[in-house]
Amino acid sequence: MSKRIQFSQHGGAEVLEWVDRPEPEPGMGEVRVRNHAIGLNFIDTYYRSGLYPPPALPSGLGNEGAGVVEAVGAGVEDFQPGDRVAYGTGPLGAYAEQHVLPAANLVRLPQAISFEQAAAVMLKGMTAQYLLRQIHPLQAGETVLFHAAAGGVGSIACQWARALGARLIGVVGSAEKAEQARALGAWQTIDRSREDVVQRVMELTDGQKCPVVYDSVGKDTWDTSLDCVAKRGLLVSYGNASGPVTGVNLGILAQKGSLFVTRPILAGYADTPERLRAMAAELFEMIENGHISVEIGQRFALADAAQAQEALTSRQTTGSTILLP
Incomplete structure (x- = not known):
């Protein structure tokens, strides 16, 4: 069995549930990742509230995390068990001990960057990348x-x-x-x-x-x-x-x-594996060169995701917030 956060109805943070589920299996072109850290983002509250409708209820939550590949499905050639990876474009379900997602949505994580740093920076960092480097390249x-x-x-x-x-x-x-x-x-x-x-x-x-x-x-x-x-x-x-x-x-x-x-939304810019990985590579380079320091202001246990979201929406947080399985 595996633990995850899910919601069966829309509402406030109180609708989030900490539940058991069978260990998910990767299908064609998919990878199962054992999450070591998970990112918390405002967009998570939009799905929870119903502003952005999820594909179905009950639904998992979260688009961003980092961990180690546990299993790969048929047709996956780019990754193998043991690889350090990160992701920031979903699909929903990152608030979990294990997450299955398309291999096309994964990037390799350099050894110089920790799981916590990656979970704190993937979605937010690639958002900053397309804002400052693509929509209007800052001069x-x-x-x-x-x-x-x-x-x-x-x-x-x-x-x-x-x-x-x-x-x-x-x-x-x-x-x-x-x-x-x-x-x-x-x-x-x-x-x-x-x-x-x-x-x-x-x-x-x-x-x-x-x-x-x-x-x-x-x-x-x-x-x-x-x-x-x-x-x-x-x-x-x-x-x-x-x-x-x-x-x-x-x-x-x-x-x-x-x-x-x-x-704009991130998915509109990181819309192919090539563009996704190029954006992540530039972000990782900025971190490795010391131009960007990943500011993790808060850490919560994954089981306390509701408390973490309440802190986020009440503007009590600074920098990035991560959830730890």
Whole structure:
């Protein structure tokens, strides 16, 4: 038997169940991984709440983890038992002692990177990769705005932007998180609990605003983010921490300066094994070269996943949070 977290109905963290199940067997093209560490992400709460419907109920949860290959299914040639691997694009079910997933979704884990580091960084780090390196390749000297700069993705983005020579203005929710973001490489920070974000952006950019704004908060910051984008600039809305953005009037984009908006997800960029592995390779290189330090702010037992999610949604966490089987 094997343990996992699952949910049989949508709701708050209280719907998560710690259950036994038969040991899963890999099918054609699949691999069974014994998880050593599992990543916690906001997207997990979207599936739990029903914002993103899972394929069926009851459902497993989680897209990110790292461990050792235990068994391979027919047709798998790239991996064998004993390989150190990591993953960040699902399928759902990472909140488990063992996870079966397509071999195409796995990457080899360099010896220099621990299972905990990989579980903390795969989804968030590859998200930072496509945000800063693909959607709008950051250039040295550019000034950009990044919401939740002390969070999982933000803590990586601060470091990556600094390595690229870009000036990242990090929006945070407290003085403590502002200090953390600056220590990680943010050029300047804005404490939204006591400062007017738009006013501070205008001051910091001499009225020019930012060519790119990265927003994972969603509904609560949509209007603010639009007001921080420079003429013909880009708003990257890549998350819904406060709820989804709805009722968008495209005419607002014209009024505010012929703006561009995109709503990307990781699966839209890491959509082939080749692209996935290239993104992971660049991320791992940044870690190995010392440009990115993986900030694990919290560790919870896998059985305490509900408690971990409550800490995440109440914004009590900093950096990445991992679950340990």
